[in-house]
Amino acid sequence: HARDPQNGKPTADPSVFMQFLPRIKQATDAVVNITTGGSMLMTVDQRLEGPSKAAPEMCSLNMGSMNFALFPLLGKYKTWKHEWEPQMLAATEDAIFRNTFKDIARILEVMGQGHGTRFEHECYDVGHLYNLAHFVDRGVLKPPYFVQMIFGILGGIGADMRNLMFMKETADKLFGKDYRWSVLAAGRNQMPFAAQAVMMGGNVRVGLEDSLFIGRGKLAVSNAEQVAKIRRIIEELGFEIATPDEARRMLGLKGADRVAF
Numbered sequence: 325h326a327r328d329p330q331n332g333k334p335t336a337d338p339s340v341f342m343q344f345l346p347r348i349k350q351a352t353d354a355v356v357n358i359t360t361g362g363s364m365l366m367t368v369d370q371r372l373e374g375p376s377k378a379a380p381e382m383c384s385l386n387m388g389s390m391n392f393a394l395f396p397l398l399g400k401y402k403t404w405k406h407e408w409e410p411q412m413l414a415a416t417e418d419a420i421f422r423n424t425f426k427d428i429a430r431i432l433e434v435m436g437q438g439h440g441t442r443f444e445h446e447c448y449d450v451g452h453l454y455n456l457a458h459f460v461d462r463g464v465l466k467p468p469y470f471v472q473m474i475f476g477i478l479g480g481i482g483a484d485m486r487n488l489m490f491m492k493e494t495a496d497k498l499f500g501k502d503y504r505w506s507v508l509a510a511g512r513n514q515m516p517f518a519a520q521a522v523m524m525g526g527n528v529r530v531g532l533e534d535s536l537f538i539g540r541g542k543l544a545v546s547n548a549e550q551v552a553k554i555r556r557i558i559e560e561l562g563f564e565i566a567t568p569d570e571a572r573r574m575l576g577l578k579g580a581d582r583v584a585f
Contacts, residue, residue, distance in 0.1 A: 325359050325362070325533065326340040326341045326344075326374060327340070328340065329343075331406050331408065332405070332406055333406070333408050334362060334363040334366075336362050336363075336366055336370045336371055336372075336373045336374050337373070337374070338373050338374050338376075338377035338378070340374075341358070341374040341377065341378055341585075342377070342378070342585060345358075345378055345380075345585040346585050349580065349583070349585060352568075353568045353569070353580065354568050355381050355382055355568055355571055355572060355575075355577060355580075356380050356381065356382075356580075356583070357380065357381075357382040357383060357384065357444055358374060358375045358378055358380045358382075358383045358384075359371075359374075359375070359383065359384045360372060360375050360383050360384055360385055360386075360431050360435065361384055361386050361421075361446070362374075363412075364392055364416065364419055364420075364421040364422070365412070365415065365419070368422070368427045368430060368431070371431075372430075372431065372434055372435070375435055375439075375441070376434055376435065376438070376439070377584065378583060378584055378585050379439040379440075379441060379582075379583055379584040379585075380439075380441055380583050380585075381441065381442065381572070381577040381578055381579065381580065381582075381583060382441060382442050382443065382444055382470075382575065382577060383435055383441050383443060383444070384443070384444045384446055384472075385428065385431055385432070385435075385443040385444065385445055385446065386421065386423040386428075386446045386448070386452075387423065387428065387445050387446060387447050387448075387452035387453075387455045387456050388423055388447075388448070388449070388451060388452040388455050389420055389421060389422050389423045389424060390420070390421050390423075390448055390449070390479050390480060391416075391419075391420060391421070391478070391479030392416060392419075392421040392448075392477060392479050392480075393416050393417065393477070393478035393479045394412075394413045394416045394478075395413050395414055395415075395416050395417040396478060397413055398410060398413050398414060421479075425455070425458070428455070428459065429459075429464070432459065432464055432465070436464070436465075439584075440578045440582065441578070442470065442575060442576060442577055442578070443465075443469075443470065444470050444472050444506075445469060445470060445471050445472060446472045446474055447471055447472065447473055447474060447491070448474045448477055448479070448480030448481060449480050449481045450481065450490065450491060450494050453471070453491065453494050453495055453498055454498070456469065456471065456498075456499075457498040457499070460498075460499070466576075467499075467502035467503065467576075468502060468503055468504050468574070468575065468576055469499055469502060469503040469504070470503070470504050470505075470506070470575055471495055471499070471503050471504070471505045471506070472505075472506050472507075472508060472529060473488070473491045473492070473495075473505060473506070473507050473508075473521075474507075474508050474509075474510075475487060475488065475507070475508070475509040475510070475513065475517060476509045476510035476511060476513050477510055483509050483510070483513040483517065485517075485520060488507065488517065488520060488521070488524075492505070492524060492526075504527065504574060504575060505521075505526045505527065506521065506526055506527035506528060506529050507520070507521035507526055507527075507528060507529070508528075508529040508530070508534050509534070510534055510535065511534075511535050511537070512535070512537065512540070514530055514534055514535040514537075514550075515530070515553065515554065515557070518530060518554050518557070519554075519557050519561070522557070522558050522561055522563055523561065528554055528558070530547075530550040530551060530553075530554050531547045531550060531551075532544060532546075532547050532550070535550070538550060538553060
C-alpha cells in the first residue's frame with residue numbers, strides 16, 4: 325500500500341509508489357506485492373493506477389464484494405493523529421467494498437494479461453473461493469493459484485479454527501493440487517492462525533496492515549519485528565523459510581527483472 329507522505333492517507337498515486345518501490349528493490353531480493361485493493365473509497369480505475377505503472381511480480385486481488393467494517397475501532401481510541409482517520413473508519417459502517425465479477429475481470433486483464441503479474445487471491449469468505457473457481461473455469465487463470473485466506477474482518481468469515489479447516493477443505497475440493505495457500509488473521513488472532521497454517525502445510529502473512537501488536541497488549545515496533553517472530557515460530561516447528569527465488573518458483577512469478585521499477 326502507498327500513503328500520502330504529508331498526512332498518511334491511503335493513496336493510489338503512481339508517483340508515491342515510485343518513491344519507495346525502487347528503494348525496496350535495491351535493498352532486497354524479496355518479492356514485492358502491490359495492492360489492487362487500495363481503499364474501499366477508491367474506484368477500480370484508481371486502484372489500478374499504481375500497480376499498472378509498476379508492473380510488479382505479484383499484486384493482491386480481492387475476490388468478491390463485501391462489507392469491510394472497521395468502524396468498531398472508533399470505540400477503542402479517543403485521540404487521532406489525522407482528521408481523516410476516524411472519518412474513514414466511520415464510513416465503513418455504510419459502505420461496500422466493491423469487487424464485482426466485472427471488476428475482478430478488469431484487474432485480471434490489466435495486470436495479468438497486460439503485465440504478466442500473478443495474484444494473491446484474497447478470500448475473505450468461502451464464497452470468494454467459489455468466485456476464484458469461476459475464473460479458473462473460464463480459463464483466464466493458470467496454476468498455481470495463490471489463495472490468501474483471511475479471517476477476522478467484520479463482514480467476512482470469523483476467526484475460528486473450524487472456519488480455517490472449512491476454507492482449506494473447500495479450496496482442496498475446488499483446486500486440488502493446483503494452488504498454494506496462505507493465512508492471515510486480523511488483530512490478536514494473527515500469530516495463532518499463522519502457526520496453525522504452518523502446521524497444516526500452508527504459508528503465512530503477517531504485518532502491521534493486519535495487526536498492530538507483537539504480543540498481548542504490546543505494540544509492534546515494525547513489520548520486521550512481526551516477520552522475525554513468525555520466522556522463529558516456523559523454525560521451532562521444524563519448517564524452513566523459503567528464499568525469495570524459491571518463493572518465485574513456488575508461485576510461478578515472472579522475476580524481478582521484468583518489473584517496471
